[in-house]
Amino acid sequence: MKRLILSLCMLVAVAVTSAAQNSIDRLVENFSSVGNSTFTSAVERDSKTHRIKKVVKKLTLEGKPSRELRKAFEDEAHTGAFTERNDNGETVLMLTTQDEKTNRVYMLCISDEKFYPKTETTIIIKVK
Amino acid sequence: MRDKDIRALIDKFFDGGTTLAEERQLYAYFSRGKVAEDLEKYRELFSDFALLPERRESHPFRGLHRLIAGVAASVVLVVAGYAAWNFYEYRQLDARYAGSYVIVDGKRIDNLREIRPMIESALADARDIEQTAAEQPQTADIEQELLERIGDPEDCARIKELLN
Numbered sequence: 316m317k318r319l320i321l322s323l324c325m326l327v328a329v330a331v332t333s334a335a336q337n338s339i340d341r342l343v344e345n346f347s348s349v350g351n352s353t354f355t356s357a358v359e360r361d362s363k364t365h366r367i368k369k370v371v372k373k374l375t376l377e378g379k380p381s382r383e384l385r386k387a388f389e390d391e392a393h394t395g396a397f398t399e400r401n402d403n404g405e406t407v408l409m410l411t412t413q414d415e416k417t418n419r420v421y422m423l424c425i426s427d428e429k430f431y432p433k434t435e436t437t438i439i440i441k442v443k
Numbered sequence: 444m445r446d447k448d449i450r451a452l453i454d455k456f457f458d459g460g461t462t463l464a465e466e467r468q469l470y471a472y473f474s475r476g477k478v479a480e481d482l483e484k485y486r487e488l489f490s491d492f493a494l495l496p497e498r499r500e501s502h503p504f505r506g507l508h509r510l511i512a513g514v515a516a517s518v519v520l521v522v523a524g525y526a527a528w529n530f531y532e533y534r535q536l537d538a539r540y541a542g543s544y545v546i547v548d549g550k551r552i553d554n555l556r557e558i559r560p561m562i563e564s565a566l567a568d569a570r571d572i573e574q575t576a577a578e579q580p581q582t583a584d585i586e587q588e589l590l591e592r593i594g595d596p597e598d599c600a601r602i603k604e605l606l607n
Contacts, residue, residue, distance in 0.1 A: 348549050355558070357565040358542040365538065371569040411576050420569075420576045439569045 337394065338387045339410075339421050343374050343436055346384075352376035372438040381425045381434040388423050395419075417442055446479040453485060466492070532556070 347354035352374060359369040388397075388408045395412030408423040420439040426432045449472050455461050456469060472478065473489040536555040544551055545558045552558050 347546050348551075350548050352546075352548065354546040355561050355565045356542075356544050357562040357569075358540055359566055360539055360541060362535070362538040365541070367542075369566070369569065371565045373565045373568065409572075409576060420572055422572050422576075437565075437568060437572055439572060441573075 337391050339384070339391055339436075340438065342380075342384055342387050343372060343438060346376060346380050347374055349376070349380075351378070367442055369442065370440040372436075372440075374436045375434070377431050377433050381432045384423055384434055384436055385425065388421065391421070415443075446482065449479070449482060453482070 343354075346352055353376075355371070355373045357371045357373070358367060359371070360367055385408065388410060391397075391410060391412075395410050397408070397410045399406065399408045401407075404427045406425045406427070408421075408425075410421040412419045412421075418441045420437075420441075422435075422437045422439075424435045426434075449469070452461060452465055452469055456466065461469070469489050470492065473482075473486045478486060533556070536559065540555055540559070540562050543555065543558065543562050544553045545561050546552075555562075
């Protein structure tokens with residue numbers, strides 16, 4: 316019985332964690348380990364307390380994934396403040412959200428090449 | 444010391460084969476009052492030698508030993524200093540960026556020293572993006588201000604729908 320309760324608790328925890336992570340986060344994580352991509356996860360800490368101040372995830376890749384990423388941004392647009400603009404040969408989508416523990420900024424830059432656009436996705440998680 | 448031994452030492456002295464101790468023996472012999480008659484001619488000479496600063500035993504490799512010891516000490520100092528600097532730098536990086544990593548073409552790199560430029564570049568870009576994002580609410584404020592100026596609630600609702 317104890318084991319069953321523990322398993323159920325773990326399932327709930329996993330489900331909650333997945334829900335907190337939106338589709339942009341999941342896509343970036345999936346694409347981070349594919350070929351022809353560069354993914355940086357930078358953790359900024361307070362050097363005295365070691366407490367995390369900010370996590371920055373930056374994914375650079377080329378090709379088809381830009382469409383999926385763009386769709387993910389559009390799907391998540393309703394969750395926060397969303398803007399889209401075209402500037403100097405690239406499209407920039409930005410989404411800012413917040414919850415009780417973090418402020419998040421998602422930015423997607425897509426170059427205007429038709430067949431093999433270069434995509435740069437940046438996720439900034441600032442701990443309150 | 445017997446006169447016979449002194450004569451042998453004197454011969455050895457003039458051949459350049461005496462040790463410091465043997466030379467001291469000669470000086471001591473000639474500094475006492477009475478010496479053998481045939482050796483009297485050497486008294487002044489050895490008295491003069493006794494006044495000279497003591498020469499040190501010469502070792503053929505003394506200078507080389509010192510050079511090697513100096514170089515070895517310098518190398519140890521440099522290596523120790525480099526190791527200490529490395530350790531300090533690692534501690535600093537760990538305190539600031541522990542948990543950071545990079546994946547390039549599917550290969551993960553956790554060495555903070557190696558990926559430090561990429562970490563700092565990502566954080567610098569993030570600061571620029573945060574600056575841009577901070578300007579966004581001003582757009583929402585302007586929209587809100589515009590809607591508040593419109594008196595009619597129905598017009599307000601219609602425009603709000605258009606803006607969104």
